[in-house]
Amino acid sequence: MAAFRDMEEVSQGLVSLLGANRAEAQQRRLLGRHEQVVERLLETQDSAEQRLREVLAMEEEVAQSLLDAKERAHQGGVELQQLKAELRKAGEEDTRLKASLLQLTQELEELKEIEASLERQEREVDEDTTVTIPSAVYVAQLYHRISKIEWDYESEPGMVKGIHHGPSVAQPIHLDSTQLSKKFISDYLWSLVDTDW
Numbered sequence: 001m002a003a004f005r006d007m008e009e010v011s012q013g014l015v016s017l018l019g020a021n022r023a024e025a026q027q028r029r030l031l032g033r034h035e036q037v038v039e040r041l042l043e044t045q046d047s048a049e050q051r052l053r054e055v056l057a058m059e060e061e062v063a064q065s066l067l068d069a070k071e072r073a074h075q076g077g078v079e080l081q082q083l084k085a086e087l088r089k090a091g092e093e094d095t096r097l098k099a100s101l102l103q104l105t106q107e108l109e110e111l112k113e114i115e116a117s118l119e120r121q122e123r124e125v126d127e128d129t130t131v132t133i134p135s136a137v138y139v140a141q142l143y144h145r146i147s148k149i150e151w152d153y154e155s156e157p158g159m160v161k162g163i164h165h166g167p168s169v170a171q172p173i174h175l176d177s178t179q180l181s182k183k184f185i186s187d188y189l190w191s192l193v194d195t196d197w
Contacts, residue, residue: 010034147193149173160185164192 013030144150152161160175171192175185 010037147189149189149192166192167194 010030010033013033148165150163150165152163155161158176158178160173160177162173164171164173173189173192175188177185
């Protein structure tokens, strides 16, 4: 605005100079001043154009930043949806695993009960065995001393094998229980025993 006032002032000065018919020096001075005003006006115009370009550049940057922010917000929304889907799947998996854990816990409890029952039965068998085995061992040892038969416990099923250590020589025993009766086998084995005590 100051440039326009200066211009108006110069114009009025020129009009008064022409009307008053003043000296040429004053006219030159006013013309020089007019040139200065025009130069300032051009500089102001250049400065205004430069500022306008800067403002436009800033507006472009702001617009681009806004577009980038919108794009990031959109991508964030997509990622949020993906995370929600993953969270839902993880929740379903968690529920499934909890149900599986509950079932396994129940099975473990059942197995513990079975184990406790087996331990009780084992203790009972041990108690029975403690009483039975010594008497069974005694009978077996007594029978061995009387019969003098050394049994082959690794023989095939259905075969009665061993060695009878008689008064003079050892005699092998080889009987097939699938073809011979139990009575015959028992009688045969007792016939080997020396009854002259």
